[in-house]
Each structure stands twice: as structure tokens, then as C-alpha cells.
Amino acid sequence: MAQTGTVAGTIVDGASGDILIGVNIRVKQTNGGAVTGIDGKYNLKLAPGKYTLEFSYISYQSKIVEEVEVKAGGLKSLDMALSQKSVDLKQVVITASAIDNNEVSVLRLQKNSLSVQDGISSQEISKIGFSNSAESMKRVTGASVEGGKFIVMRGLGDRYSISQMDGMSLPSTDPYRNSASMDLIPSTMVDNIVVKKTFTPDLPGNFTGGAVDITTKSLPDRFYLNVSASVGVNDQATFNNNFLSDPIQGKTDWIGFDDGSRKLPDLARKNPYMTSLGSSIASIQNNPDNQMISDFNRSMRVFADRPYSVAAGSPGLNRSLNIATGNRFKSGNGNAFGFNLGLNYQHDNRFYDNRVINNYKANISNENRMQRFLYSSGTESLSSATIGGIASAAYQFGKNEIGASVIYNNTGDQSVLNLDKGTFPGALSSGEYRNRVIGFQQRSLLNSQLKGKHRASFFGETTIEWAANYILSSQYEPDLRFLGAPVTAAGDYFFVREVPNPFHFFRDLKDNQYMGKLDLTSSMKKFTLKYGGFISRKERDFTEYRYQLSTTGTDPADAEYLSFGEAAGDFDRFFGADNTGVLGKSGSSAIFGNTYEDQTQPSNLYEGYEQVIAGYLMGTFNLSPKLKTVIGARIETTDYQVNVKSGSRAPGKIDAVDVLPSLNFIYALNDKANLRLSGSRTLARPNMREMAPFISFDLLGGFPIVGNPDIERTNITNVDFRYELFPKSDELFAVSLFYKNFQNPIVTELDATSDQPQYKYVNSQQANLAGAEIEFRKGLGFIDPVVKNFKFGVNFTYIYSKVMLRSAEYDIRKQVNPDLKNWRPFAAQSPYIVNLLLSYDQKEKGWESTLFANVFGPRLFANGAGAAPDVYEVYGRIKDKQENRIKSNVPVPELNFRIRKQFKNQFSVALNVNNILDYDVVTYQEHNGEYFTTQAFNPGRVYKLTLGYSISK
Known part of the structure; x- marks a missing residue:
């Protein structure tokens, strides 16, 4: 799989920084080549060795790059800036070692930007080891992160920054925020993050601190497969026996989905007695319709199945x-x-x-x-x-x-x-x-x-x-x-x-x-x-x-009912199904335990x-x-x-x-x-x-x-x-x-x-x-x-x-x-x-x-x-x-x-x-x-x- 190497890059105008479409790249040793596409990029597959590449474009000065070394399975990034032709300019010959691979991208993204701009590349993100886009933004000038999710630019709140992905605005999943939750975007999916700090009319008008644009990976330069796995220790949480959790655990909690274990049942929403329980309690007590009482009781037990108690345990890595x-x-x-x-x-x-x-x-x-x-x-x-x-x-x-x-x-x-x-x-x-x-x-x-x-x-x-x-x-x-x-x-x-x-x-x-x-x-x-x-x-x-929990209609003297004092702080007993809803009957009246009001x-x-x-x-x-x-x-x-x-x-x-x-x-x-x-x-x-x-x-x-x-x-x-x-x-x-x-x-x-x-x-x-x-x-x-x-x-x-x-x-x-x-x-x-x-x-x-x-x-x-x-x-x-x-x-x-x-x-x-x-x-x-x-x-x-x-x- 790794018998060839790749040479790839972007060609831009050296003066304006604009990408150049249709630039010819010729490989002298093979007489083959490539042409830049609509994104200004080219891609060459070559056997291992050293090559000479010629870059030419109509009305632009040609450049020849010698000693371009290609390694098996390797990627050689070779960006180029071409200058418009002048009668005094001749063909330029340079060696690949004299070219810094990041030069053109830096010039194009910052030096030739139409607005004040900063950013961070995927290479920088990888070096620092940030796991998501929110963490990655801490590297950018004037950026800080609020609540671990929301970008604050130039000291302004997240309201004055917008988040975009591939040029389109992202919404917030938090109703209290204007900015998107950047922690939802893993850094492994990011090509670069650019922050525009001044407004130009082609940008949305609702930003003042910064417009953060996350560019995801587009056309790859070659085949790749990256796999990474990590384990971590939080010195306060990992293996801590005092870590508390909800005893109600769904089957899909481990991937962040509720499987319906916590869902509000339709029975609770449609029960007529839960709207105003105080005025309805008498009618329930004397209602001969056992089915209605049974439905009410079951709606109460739904809440009883979800206690206020917690479970202590020791979380893993x-x-x-x-x-x-x-x-x-x-x-x-x-x-x-x-x-x-x-x-x-x-x-x-x-x-x-x-x-x-x-x-x-x-x-x-x-x-x-x-x-x-x-x-x-x-x-x-x-x-x-x-x-x-x-x-x-x-x-x-x-x-x-x-x-x-x-x-x-x-x-x-x-x-x-x-x-x-x-x-x-x-x-x-x-x-x-x-x-x-x-x-x-x-x-x-x-x-x-x-x-x-x-x-x-x-x-x-x-x-x-x-x-x-x-x-x-x-x-x-x-x-x-x-x-x-x-x-x-x-x-x-x-x-x-x-x-x-x-x-x-x-x-x-x-x-x-x-x-x-x-x-x-x-x-x-x-x-x-x-x-x-x-x-x-x-x-x-x-x-x-x-x-809300209600004790309307509850008689603490009823033997069937367990008061909170009698439960001695045992949440499972007091809030449990055996102590909730209709507990039984006394003559024609129902005996009530804990109930809930809408x-x-x-x-x-x-x-x-x-x-x-x-x-x-x-x-x-x-x-x-x-x-x-x-x-x-x-x-x-x-x-x-x-x-x-x-x-x-x-x-x-x-x-x-x-x-x-x-x-x-x-x-x-x-x-x-x-x-x-x-x-x-x-x-x-x-x-x-x-x-x-x-x-x-x-x-x-x-x-x-x-x-x-x-x-x-x-x-x-x-x-x-x-x-x-x-x-x-x-x-x-x-x-x-x-x-x-x-x-x-x-x-x-x-x-x-x-x-x-x-x-x-x-x-x-x-x-x-x-x-x-x-x-x-x-x-x-x-x-x-x-x-x-x-x-x-x-x-x-x-x-x-x-x-x-x-x-x-x-x-x-x-x-x-x-x-x-x-x-x-x-x-x-x-x-x-x-x-x-x-x-x-x-x-x-x-x-x-x-x-x-x-x-x-x-x-x-x-x-x-x-x-x-x-x-x-x-x-x-x-x-x-x-x-x-x-x-x-x-x-x-x-x-x-x-x-x-x-x-x-x-x-x-x-x-x-x-x-x-x-x-x-x-x-x-x-x-x-x-x-x-x-x-x-x-x-x-x-x-x-x-x-x-x-x-x-």
C-alpha cells in the first residue's frame, strides 16, 4: 500500500493570495504532471525518488523546483506562490529545501486575508493534544472558553461571537446561549479553525468579537487510515468510591442516549386528576370507577420508580x-x-x-x-x-x-x-x-x-x-x-x-x-x-x-402510609411505589399515599x-x-x-x-x-x-x-x-x-x-x-x-x-x-x-x-x-x-x-x-x-x- 508517495499543495497568486485554477505542474523525469483544480490544489502520485517540478501558468512567471524528494508512503507538501510575468523576469529555479511548506497557507490565510484574522491548523491542534474544537480555540489570540464549550473572543461574551462550520453558521444546543457548543466538534474532524475579527459584508452581521469558522476535512491528498485510543485518569473522579450516580440506568447511557427509561409517559400528561389534584381528591376518593383510580395510581407510580436516592460507586478510566x-x-x-x-x-x-x-x-x-x-x-x-x-x-x-x-x-x-x-x-x-x-x-x-x-x-x-x-x-x-x-x-x-x-x-x-x-x-x-x-x-x-410531590389527601395516621419520619430518611421506602398513589380503600374511599400534581x-x-x-x-x-x-x-x-x-x-x-x-x-x-x-x-x-x-x-x-x-x-x-x-x-x-x-x-x-x-x-x-x-x-x-x-x-x-x-x-x-x-x-x-x-x-x-x-x-x-x-x-x-x-x-x-x-x-x-x-x-x-x-x-x-x-x- 505504501510503494508510492504523494506531492500535493496549493498554488496562489503571490500578490493577492488568490488561488490559481489551471496551473500546469510538469514532472521532468516522467514527463507527466497535474493541473490545479477549482480549489487551487494539485496532487501527484510518484514512485520514491527525487524529482524536478515545473509550475507554469499563462501570464505568470514559471518556477522550477529541483530535488523534490518523494518517500514511499510519504506526503510532501509543496505550496507555491506565482508572480505575474514581467519582461524583466526570467524563469526562477529553486530547490525544494529552500521552500517552507507552510509559507503559502500562512500568507493566504492571514497576510492576504481581507479582514483581521487569526487561526489554528490541524497540525497545531494535534501537537497540543486538544480533544475538541472548544479546547483548540484557547490557542488563538484573544480567545478564551466559557463553561468548557462557548467561545469568548476579545473578552466579550459568547453572544458576540458566532461559530460556523464550512462557512455556514452553527446553532446552539443550549437555549441560554447564542454561540454553538464547540465541545461537540471533535478535533480529529477539523482541518483548521479560522477566526475573523473584523467584519466584511460577505460574513453574517451578528458578530463583533469574532467569527469562528471550522473547516472540516475535504478532498484528502491520499488514502489514509488513522486510529487512536486513549485512557485517562481524573485525579478526583477515577476510582473514587464517593462518586454518585442515578440508580436508574438506561441500556444506552454509555453512548449518551436515553433509551426511554426517563421518558415522561403519556399517562401522566393525560391524567385529568394531575392538573389540579387539590380540588379533585374528593372525587377520586368517592369515585366508583376503579379503572380511573387505577390509571391515576399507575401515573403516580411512574414517578415512584424514579427515586431521589443515589448510588455510590467507583468510576473507571x-x-x-x-x-x-x-x-x-x-x-x-x-x-x-x-x-x-x-x-x-x-x-x-x-x-x-x-x-x-x-x-x-x-x-x-x-x-x-x-x-x-x-x-x-x-x-x-x-x-x-x-x-x-x-x-x-x-x-x-x-x-x-x-x-x-x-x-x-x-x-x-x-x-x-x-x-x-x-x-x-x-x-x-x-x-x-x-x-x-x-x-x-x-x-x-x-x-x-x-x-x-x-x-x-x-x-x-x-x-x-x-x-x-x-x-x-x-x-x-x-x-x-x-x-x-x-x-x-x-x-x-x-x-x-x-x-x-x-x-x-x-x-x-x-x-x-x-x-x-x-x-x-x-x-x-x-x-x-x-x-x-x-x-x-x-x-x-x-x-x-x-x-411536584403532594401530600394532599394523605392521612399520616393511616397504617398503610409511611411518613417521612417513619422512613427515617430512607428515600427508596418513602418515595417508592408501595407508598405512592392509591394504597388501598377504607370503605368507599381511597387511602392515599404520596401523589404528584402537575x-x-x-x-x-x-x-x-x-x-x-x-x-x-x-x-x-x-x-x-x-x-x-x-x-x-x-x-x-x-x-x-x-x-x-x-x-x-x-x-x-x-x-x-x-x-x-x-x-x-x-x-x-x-x-x-x-x-x-x-x-x-x-x-x-x-x-x-x-x-x-x-x-x-x-x-x-x-x-x-x-x-x-x-x-x-x-x-x-x-x-x-x-x-x-x-x-x-x-x-x-x-x-x-x-x-x-x-x-x-x-x-x-x-x-x-x-x-x-x-x-x-x-x-x-x-x-x-x-x-x-x-x-x-x-x-x-x-x-x-x-x-x-x-x-x-x-x-x-x-x-x-x-x-x-x-x-x-x-x-x-x-x-x-x-x-x-x-x-x-x-x-x-x-x-x-x-x-x-x-x-x-x-x-x-x-x-x-x-x-x-x-x-x-x-x-x-x-x-x-x-x-x-x-x-x-x-x-x-x-x-x-x-x-x-x-x-x-x-x-x-x-x-x-x-x-x-x-x-x-x-x-x-x-x-x-x-x-x-x-x-x-x-x-x-x-x-x-x-x-x-x-x-x-x-x-x-x-x-x-x-x-x-x-x-x-
């Missing part, structure tokens, strides 16, 4: 398996067909042994501003299973390419939050209070795409690109169980009126999204025009059914749609040999509507038309350096969850989250300046300055002063943000040849922002702090972000290693309203374990290390160590120099061993 294969086939007329297939499976366990959840009610009094509302700690156990796959195929014929791809990913998260220590002053004057949440969340994403690219001769040379996508995303939470109650001195639960009885929740969200786009690029002699259109429509259906809120069942239609026109003009301008505008129509399924609440609506202009100047100081200046208008839209009048909470005693149908979109003005220098193809120095003005920014506000504290979505007043970025990548061989295999990279982002306080809020807060400023930082904005990378690569012996660090400053988690201090998040250190408080908000870096050895027989072995410094994730409020922890957990250190095998021909 984390594990993963990745398989990827693909091939390219060529016909005699030069046409090519290729395919890629990939499969990914991963199972991880995490355990937080000091999980902290506290809520504080704000008092206007400066002396006792922070009053405990809920104060709790305990453990949280999480088990995640992910399975995904990709299938893509592409066919190139002449100046055309047609491709299709299907990507599927599903993640199932089982969790047990067990807060067994705490108090609830917000409801109980004294005594211990415990909280337990048992959940299963299944998130899935199906993305299918059909796309094409064609070259035609009208308006000069015109490239036509089109794509059509259907995306189905869902988030399914069957039987989410909430239990919160005080405990006796002996440690047994008991129920009181001040605290809600236990709940069963059933949540189901489905989004169907349809997208299509058409882009045409016409290249004239003196300028290039790009124009086209885009349409997207997303339809959402969300349901949340609530069932407490579903009509406002918590909503549906809606988001429709965006856009058209654009932009031109690229060479004002001089060194100065290029890109000017144009995009028109986007926004049509949003969110309705509750029943009730008289007014719908949330947005109906608007926005004109989004863009102007970019690119000045080439020389062939290695650029100056860039950009100005544009963009926007940010609320998501449907934020517009829905939906109230949700994450535990009994926790602050609920409330939607706002009156929320408005945000309009943003952007200005960017950048200097970039490429000393060598793998070296970079760049400095960027940026400024942004926001009208009606959307923020999450904590109203902790009312009797019922809550989080809510509101529009704040005007906001301004300014920042700077510096990136530096350099090989260390200039210091001494001994360290020539080392490479150092650092990027630093600094952000300064002001969001003006609303006048009513400012007046209240000033009473607490007379020196208070009338502004705060931007929501989810870090004041600084730093990435450090030190890598070692010795290809001759197959060794490579990477030390990677990421650190960001405390970022605003939620605005405080009234007297409530703002809530911040930091990766820090809990030093006071007794009070679960941080002593300072100085961040602890995330430090990861990877070392890998490649063997000649295509085997490899790698070791990853993540979170070496063992940081805590902490959200906190600060008052008078003291830090009050609202949430905290420690993710633990992770050690992973990966074995790989790769063959190609």
Missing part, C-alpha cells in the same frame, strides 16, 4: 476512540473524487469534592450588605458520553466541485449534585438544609450540507459558491429531579411549608434550521466584486413539564422562529501597488417571534432592517508586512430563551432566571487597526488596536434586593470597549543551534470597557458606596487574556512536546442590580476551605503539557497532563475588600495516555 479514513481517486481526464469518514467516541468522569453554591441577598445597609440567602456545599458527580461521526464526499470536474457532508454528534451528561451541608436563611430561620439534583442531559447536533463551487466566464472570471444546510439540534432533559429540605439533628430530611416539595422536571428543546447562501466573486482587471445573499430560518419548540407553568412551554434574510455587495480595489481597499455593505432583515403555547402573554418580537457597512484598508509595507485599518457596523440579537417569558431554576433555593419579551437587539460600531509581520512562514509578530461602541447591550442582571431574588435579561445603556492585542511566534534557533527545534509563542490581549449604569440603579448603589463610578465592565469581559506556548519538534527522531498555558483576568459573570454587588468569575484558588472563600481574585493559569513519540512503523504514543496547577473555578461578589463565593468547584488534574496508528499511501 476515562476513555476515547477515534477512527478516520479517506481516499482520493483520479480519472484519466483529470477529474477527482474523494471521501472522508470519521467516528469519535469519548467517555469522561468528573467529580467536584468541594462544590459550593451560595446566594446572597443584598441589603441597602452598608454595614450588613451581604445577607445569606442560601449557603451550601457538597459534591457533584458528572459522567459524559459522546459519540459522533462525519461523512463527506467531493467530486471535482473541470472548473467545478460538488460536495456533500453529514456531521452528527451526541453527548449525554449524567449528573448528581449533592449539597449535604448548608443553611437556607432565605426561607428557614435556623437549621441545616440539604439540596439534591439528579439529572440527565442529552445534546445532539445533526448538520447536513450540500455545496458547490464553479468557475464561469462572465463579468471577467467569476467564481460561484453555494451551500444549503439542514441542521437539527436538540437538548433533552428527561426527569430532572429536585429535592431540597431541612434535616433533623439526626440528619434526616423532613418537609416544611416554607420550602417547595420535591419536583420532577421534563424539558425538551428542538431546533430545526434551514440555511442557504450564494456567493459570486467576479475578478476584473482592476478590481474584484463579491456579491450574494443568505437566508436562515430556525424554528424552535420547547416544553417543560413540572410535577405544576407545569403555561409560560414555560413556548415556540418561536428566527428568520434572517441578507444580501450584500463588496468590492476589492487596488488603489496602488501596495494599497488595497475593501468596501461594501450588507443588508439584514431580522424577523423574530417567541410565543407561549397557551395564555394571554404578549409575544416577544423583533422586526427590523439593518444596513451594515464595512470599509477596510490594507497597506503592504513590503512582501512580509501589512498595515490594516477597518471600520464597520455589526449587531447582536437576543436568543429565543432570553425573549421567552420563561422562569427556570437549577436547584431549590437557587435564584431563578427570567426571560424578557421586551429585550432589543444591540447595534455596534467597530474600528480596528493592525500591524502584522511575517519574518518567516512559521513566525509572526502582530499588534492590533480595536474600539467598539454598543447601543442597547444585552446583559444578565442579578436583582438580589427583592423578596424573590432572580437573574433577568435586560438592555443596558451605551457601552464602549477598547483593547489591544500582541502576538509573537518565533523559533529559538537564533539563540543557539542547540535549541533550533524549540518554538515559542505568546499572545496577550488587554481590554478596557465601560457600560453605563442605569440612573435608578446608580442612585441606589451610590448609597452603599459614595465613591461608586457610574459604569462597570462589559458583561463576560476579561480585562486581559494571555496564551503561552513552548514547543519542541524533532521530526527526524519522531519526538514532539508542547507546554501550553492560558490565563484570563476576572470576568463579569452577571451585573448586580440595586444594592447587589456584581458577580465575577475567575480561575483561582479556594484558600479558606472552611468558609469556601478566595483570599484574592488573582487568577491561576491553566497549564497543560503533552509529549508524543512517533515510531517508523506508524505507531505513536502520547501523554497529556492537563490542569497541572489545579485551579478552582470560582464566581464571587466583592464587598469592602472581602470576597463572597457564590459558586466554586475544582475540575481536577487529568492524565491521558493515547496510542495511535496511521497508514497512508
